[in-house]
Amino acid sequence: MSDVKTLAIEKLKLLNPEYPELIEAIVVANKKIYLSLKTDKTKIDIFTRIKLQIEKELSAIDGIDSVSVSLTSHSESMQSKADTRAVTSGISEVRNIISVASGKGGVGKSTISINLAVAINQLGFSVGLLDADVYGPSIPKLVGDRQKPKKSKAGKILPIQKYNISLMSIGFLVPEDSPMIWRGPMVITAVSQMLNDVEWGQLDYLIVDMPPGTGDVQLTMAQRVPMSGAVIVSTPQDLALIDAIKGIEMFKKVNVPILGMIENMSTFICPNCKNESHIFGFEGAKVEAKNQNVDFLGDIPLEIDLRECSDNGKPIMLSKTDSTVSKKFLEIAKLVKSKIEDNSNSEKPNIIIN
DSSP: OHHHHHHHHHHHHHHOTTGGGGEEEEEEETTEEEEEEEOOGGGHHHHHHHHHHHHHHHTTSTTOOEEEEEEEOOOHHHHHHHHHSOOOOTTTTEEEEEEEEOSSSSSOHHHHHHHHHHHHHHTTOOEEEEEOOSSSOOHHHHHTOOOOOOBOTTSOBOOEEETTEEEEEGGGTSOTTOOOOOOHHHHHHHHHHHHHSBOOOSEEEEEEEOOSSSSHHHHHHHHHSOOSEEEEEEOSSHHHHHHHHHHHHHHHHTTOOEEEEEEEEEEEEOTTTOOEEOTTOSSHHHHHHHHTTOOEEEEEEEOHHHHHHHHTTSOHHHHOTTSHHHHHHHHHHHHHHHHHHHOTTOOOOOOBOO
């Protein structure tokens, strides 16, 4: 999409030769253009007109469905700091961002996220994992680490490095027993900071463990983050599937490709008698994936080993590499990788800083 970015900048020059000088960042992803402009807050009316003018002009570019221009203003102290170093974004060097989401909590989304991250890493890719569930962060427990992140020389937050994965979670920043009594806007700000104020560095994949549901936080994330695709997690149970469908519809409305559905807790095999029980129903997510016209990526059974590995802070992908569950995660990772590469609607995020 570099030609689209070049075309967009050229169009801005034609509108006004000074407009390109205002650009802080420009992103082209999923047939959308995201543009951030430096703004003089004392002239907000003028910049609002400029914003509308730019959105109208760039919307005429072939292959672009929508344009979002955000206006940013810095105080003098902030601006002086910005003048001493290039304005950048934490995700500027991330090639693919994948959202792992569910319509409701309790379906094992975080367990899926960490094991998917490890599986993709085992395929030979550099991977990061952002725990965006501010109210119920699970990643610190799942990796057995609660150390506080440090800051880089540039003042960015350095992600926690564990199991060859770059990790960030609000759980690394606050005590484990401290409830997050925050309203929506505060949560959105916190998640944005964990994305943009973290020095993620060069990553092939950033997995975002989304909060459950389809509220303001989820919608804002889906709209603002240039996602390569979304993975929907559900149990086979009808109650979970109802909410999973809402998640699918939300991503469709904001033009984020659905990579597929994963059915978690698909079946339970008794460790003693080996009898298989479909506690939450039989192939519910697989059937619903077909109904929704999205791919079915695979199923993960309800196993004691998976629960014990999670509680012990070492993903089953690393603890029991030859287990059936680990092999299933690896196959799902291969499918996700293939979908990212082959999905013609998915664009890799690539930010140009002027």
